[in-house]
Amino acid sequence: MDRMYLRRARNLVMSVMCMASAVVVIIPLVMILFYVAADGLRAINWGFFTNLPKPVGETGGGMANAIAGTFTMVTLATGLSLPVGLMAGIYLSEFGRGRLREAVRFLTDVLNGVPSIITGIFVYVLVVVAMGRYSALAGSVALGIIMIPIITRSTEEMLRMVPKSLREASLALGATEQQTVVKIVLRSASGGIVTGVMLAVARAAGETAPVLFTALNNRYWNQGLDQPIASLAVFIYTYGISPFEDWHSQAWGAALVLVVMVLFLNITARLVVRARQGR
Amino acid sequence: MAILEIVRIRRGKFRRPGWFAFLARCFGLLIAGLMVLIIWEVGRAAWLSIHTFGFSFFTSSRWDPVHDVFGALPFIYGTLASSLLALIIAVPLSLGIAIFLSEMAPPWLKDPVSFIVEILAAIPSVVYGLWGIFVLAPWLRDGVEDWLGNALGFLPFFQGPRSGIGLLTAGIILAIMILPTITAISREVLVAVPQSQREAMLALGGTRWETIVRVVLPYGRVGIFGAVMLGLGRAVGETMAVTMVIGNQPKISLSLFSPAYTMPSVIVNEFSEAVTQLHLSALMEIGLILFAITLLLNIVALLLVRRIGTVPVQGGRM
Amino acid sequence: MLHGMKVRDLNAWYNDNHVLKNINLHLMGGKITALIGPSGCGKSTFIRCLNRMHEVIRGGRVRGEVWLEGENIYGRRVDAVMIRRRIGMVFQKPNPFPTMSILENAVSGVCLHESLNTNGLAERAEEALRQAALWEEVKYRLDDPAVSLSGGQQQRLCIARALAVKPEVLLMDEPCSALDPASTLRIEELMAELKKTYTVIIVTHNMQQAARVADHTAFVYQGEVVEDGPTSEIFTAPKDPRTEGYITGRFG
Numbered sequence: 001m002d003r004m005y006l007r008r009a010r011n012l013v014m015s016v017m018c019m020a021s022a023v024v025v026i027i028p029l030v031m032i033l034f035y036v037a038a039d040g041l042r043a044i045n046w047g048f049f050t051n052l053p054k055p056v057g058e059t060g061g062g063m064a065n066a067i068a069g070t071f072t073m074v075t076l077a078t079g080l081s082l083p084v085g086l087m088a089g090i091y092l093s094e095f096g097r098g099r100l101r102e103a104v105r106f107l108t109d110v111l112n113g114v115p116s117i118i119t120g121i122f123v124y125v126l127v128v129v130a131m132g133r134y135s136a137l138a139g140s141v142a143l144g145i146i147m148i149p150i151i152t153r154s155t156e157e158m159l160r161m162v163p164k165s166l167r168e169a170s171l172a173l174g175a176t177e178q179q180t181v182v183k184i185v186l187r188s189a190s191g192g193i194v195t196g197v198m199l200a201v202a203r204a205a206g207e208t209a210p211v212l213f214t215a216l217n218n219r220y221w222n223q224g225l226d227q228p229i230a231s232l233a234v235f236i237y238t239y240g241i242s243p244f245e246d247w248h249s250q251a252w253g254a255a256l257v258l259v260v261m262v263l264f265l266n267i268t269a270r271l272v273v274r275a276r277q278g279r
Numbered sequence: 280m281a282i283l284e285i286v287r288i289r290r291g292k293f294r295r296p297g298w299f300a301f302l303a304r305c306f307g308l309l310i311a312g313l314m315v316l317i318i319w320e321v322g323r324a325a326w327l328s329i330h331t332f333g334f335s336f337f338t339s340s341r342w343d344p345v346h347d348v349f350g351a352l353p354f355i356y357g358t359l360a361s362s363l364l365a366l367i368i369a370v371p372l373s374l375g376i377a378i379f380l381s382e383m384a385p386p387w388l389k390d391p392v393s394f395i396v397e398i399l400a401a402i403p404s405v406v407y408g409l410w411g412i413f414v415l416a417p418w419l420r421d422g423v424e425d426w427l428g429n430a431l432g433f434l435p436f437f438q439g440p441r442s443g444i445g446l447l448t449a450g451i452i453l454a455i456m457i458l459p460t461i462t463a464i465s466r467e468v469l470v471a472v473p474q475s476q477r478e479a480m481l482a483l484g485g486t487r488w489e490t491i492v493r494v495v496l497p498y499g500r501v502g503i504f505g506a507v508m509l510g511l512g513r514a515v516g517e518t519m520a521v522t523m524v525i526g527n528q529p530k531i532s533l534s535l536f537s538p539a540y541t542m543p544s545v546i547v548n549e550f551s552e553a554v555t556q557l558h559l560s561a562l563m564e565i566g567l568i569l570f571a572i573t574l575l576l577n578i579v580a581l582l583l584v585r586r587i588g589t590v591p592v593q594g595g596r597m
Numbered sequence: 598m599l600h601g602m603k604v605r606d607l608n609a610w611y612n613d614n615h616v617l618k619n620i621n622l623h624l625m626g627g628k629i630t631a632l633i634g635p636s637g638c639g640k641s642t643f644i645r646c647l648n649r650m651h652e653v654i655r656g657g658r659v660r661g662e663v664w665l666e667g668e669n670i671y672g673r674r675v676d677a678v679m680i681r682r683r684i685g686m687v688f689q690k691p692n693p694f695p696t697m698s699i700l701e702n703a704v705s706g707v708c709l710h711e712s713l714n715t716n717g718l719a720e721r722a723e724e725a726l727r728q729a730a731l732w733e734e735v736k737y738r739l740d741d742p743a744v745s746l747s748g749g750q751q752q753r754l755c756i757a758r759a760l761a762v763k764p765e766v767l768l769m770d771e772p773c774s775a776l777d778p779a780s781t782l783r784i785e786e787l788m789a790e791l792k793k794t795y796t797v798i799i800v801t802h803n804m805q806q807a808a809r810v811a812d813h814t815a816f817v818y819q820g821e822v823v824e825d826g827p828t829s830e831i832f833t834a835p836k837d838p839r840t841e842g843y844i845t846g847r848f849g
Contacts, residue, residue, distance in 0.1 A: 003712070004679065011486040021375030022392050025462075028401055032410050061496045087306035095300040096307065104307040106581065107314050112575035113509070114317065114570070115516025117543045121550070121566045122317045125324050146311060176521075178297040206403025209518040209543065213550055224540045225538060232517075233405050241523060248413065255406045266401040271392070348665075476690040479755070481653055483706030483762060484682030493705065497696035 040256025044250040053219050056244050063254050065221050069230040072222060073136055073215060074204050077143035082197065085148045089155025094181050112149035117143050120210030126213055126249035136222065139215025146207060147200035154196025160187040192276055195269035202265035206258060209234040232258045318570070322401060325567045329558035336564060342529050349561035351568065353529035356538035361521060362514040364450030365457055370507055373461035381469035382491055400459035409521030411452045416443035416524055425535055439534040447535040449525040453517055457510040464584060468502030505583030512576035516569060518543035540567045553559060564573065599796050600666040600765050601626035602647060604733050609642050609651055609660035618815055629788060630796040631811030631828065633804060635843065639820040640800045644768050647798065648684035649677040665766070677843035685759030686768040690775045699770065702741040702754055706762040721761050729757035730787050747801045749780025756787070767791060769799040785810050804844060808832050808838035816840045
């Protein structure tokens with residue numbers, strides 16, 4: 001039975017290949033995390049978090065303004081995108097009907113797939129050109145647009161997980177649909193919605209391309225929302241492609257800060273979701 | 280139940296949807312409006328370039344800001360070449376992982392492996408780029424490219440100087456970045472294949488692998504194709520990581536070792552330095568082309584992926 | 598002489614559920630044996646143990662012996678894949694492969710085991726489709742997708758698919774439960790033909806069906822074979838009160 005041996009061998013080899021691909025995928029993750037941690041830790045000290053960037057050659061430069069800038073823009077972007085995403089998610093899950101809902105959901109998914117650089121040039125045309133200069137505000141708008149579809153879809157999914165019996169109980173008590181959604185459904189889904197926002201924040205914090213054309217960069221403390229502003233992501237990019245050893249090291253330091261932040265948000269959000277689903 | 284019915288009827292007859300529902304709907308439409316606005320604004324900004332160069336924009340490889348002559352061919356080529364390379368690497372790996380997760384892995388192993396793949400998707404693009412420049416590129420230059428050049432140097436893909444910066448590095452970075460997308464969706468597609476289909480093949484005396492290849496994958500082929508399209512959409516639009524490792528030279532070369540330039544990269548590099556209106560508009564047109572490609576890929580992919588589970592089989596489910 | 602199967606001390610678990618308890622049964626060659634019993638009694642699990650399909654389900658575990666022609670299919674060095682080739686199976690709901698044509702479905706098992714050329718495969722397909730009484734209905738549309746067939750035709754295609762491999766035993770797990778009465782009748786007629794060439798074992802929840810088609814009947818109740826014997830005896834003179842209770846419709 002030669003044929004059977006061949007079949008068995010092929011089964012074994014291909015099964016092993018599939019397992020191997022699951023192992024292979026660990027390699028880049030471990031390598032990236034290892035280098036970010038190793039090279040990043042070397043660059044980080046207290047001054048790194050409190051000082052402004054210094055010119056090439058001077059030691060002790062930091063990225064305090066970049067951290068503050070990322071924080072400012074992400075906060076503002078959340079403020080802009082949360083109402084839109086939340087309400088659109090509520091629409092998709094609670095009030096939407098028929099084709100219009102399908103269309104809105106589809107366009108939300110499409111918006112999620114739009115390259116962030118396109119969002120960047122769009123906001124450039126819309127805000128930067130209109131204002132006449134790069135600004136923290138424009139950067140926040142760009143990040144906000146990127147966050148909207150993530151918040152919308154996660155809100156929708158979290159609302160859908162609220163059991164029907166809860167809605168019916170509320171309606172049976174004489175509450176209107178509106179009261180039910182706001183007071184019962186939203187409240188019981190609020191934990192899940194927060195995780196969606198965390199994922200959106202994590203994504204926005206790491207975005208570079210759209211910030212580059214909208215908020216640009218700034219080597220000093222931030223001057224105001226209508227002025228260019230620094231951010232961690234742009235800091236990593238400009239320092240990373242610079243020709244100076246010292247700056248490369250600082251780029252790794254910034255990368256470590258960013259990765260820790262992003263992974264913390266992601267892992268927390270996923271654990272929360274998993275716990276909720278397990279219930 | 281009866282009370283509920285009364286409430287429903289009362290609501291239906293006497294209550295019109297409140298202001299809150301109206302507001303929610305407006306925000307839903309706002310998202311739709313945003314999509315239209317993006318297309319309109321980018322299109323308008325690109326109009327000057329479209330008007331000036333017409334179709335030659337796609338066929339000319341002369342990109343000359345000094346003389347205000349622009350052709351996008353090298354960027355289109357670079358984007359397609361790096362993205363295809365990424366697919367060639369990522370698709371088999373992603374399918375392997377998806378098959379492992381859906382057909383082979385014991386339950387306790389599924390969550391950790393999925394988790395690792397998800398984390399890969401969370402790492403910011405610019406961090407991939409940094410890692411690409413300082414770790415991956417030197418490693419490829421000193422190891423892999425030499426080996427490929429010596430072993431397969433007779434092919435045009437593996438000739439020329441080996442710098443570690445170029446299509447190959449960009450393709451590998453892109454592959455890592457799109458792997459989570461393709462894996463996650465393919466896995467869902469495979470999990471949705473009815474158990475009765477697998478059992479049918481096993482009961483005929485098929486091995487596990489034969490069952491996967493002849494039944495499970497064909498059953499999910501539409502969804503898997505959609506997953507690949509979504510991955511391709513990601514790769515085409517990916518900006519920072521590619522810009523940092525691809526070398527940014529508008530050349531069209533078959534060699535994977537050669538530097539190249541992609542559509543997103545040229546926008547990133549030249550956008551803030553574009554002095555003339557035409558230069559800016561040409562960059563906008565590149566953005567528009569990029570947008571059109573990703574839009575097309577995404578729409579096709581979403582339509583395909585949405586069909587998961589609606590493959591017409593009578594009594595297909597156990 | 599066609600081979601029968603002997604089941605000795607067969608136990609099966611589903612996770613911690615002991616679903617089959619110490620089953621001993623002789624399934625006669627060249628005959629149709631029906632397994633009847635209330636739903637959830639373990640008859641489906643039992644038939645799946647006969648070609649090692651129970652272990653495919655996560656949490657499925659088997660202990661005991663099942664002998665086919667002097668070979669224990671749960672023996673130490675026995676490959677489940679080879680066993681399933683010799684013992685074909687038809688499932689509750691028709692499960693043709695939707696991506697394949699009628700012809701491709703019919704030969705989907707054969708081409709795993711044998712290297713036949715196109716002609717050989719076509720001949721084998723025709724033979725199997727004739728045996729499954731489907732040939733006349735599909736001979737001009739062999740390249741149509743399998744899902745274009747009606748439910749009853751799909752089930753006969755699944756039977757043909759199993760027969761094309763040339764098994765020794767054919768297991769049928771409630772093959773008519775998803776079909777209309779007319780299709781059911783066709784498949785029952787078909788079974789009478791099939792027992793000339795195969796040992797047939799059928800699970801059914803329909804006592805009339807068992808009475809119509811089976812030579813032997815075994816009554817399974819709460820994971821045990823309560824009683825087995827010639828169909829006429831089981832239905833007219835059951836020895837065990839539980840069998841009698843089931844047959845007279847007092848439970849199940």
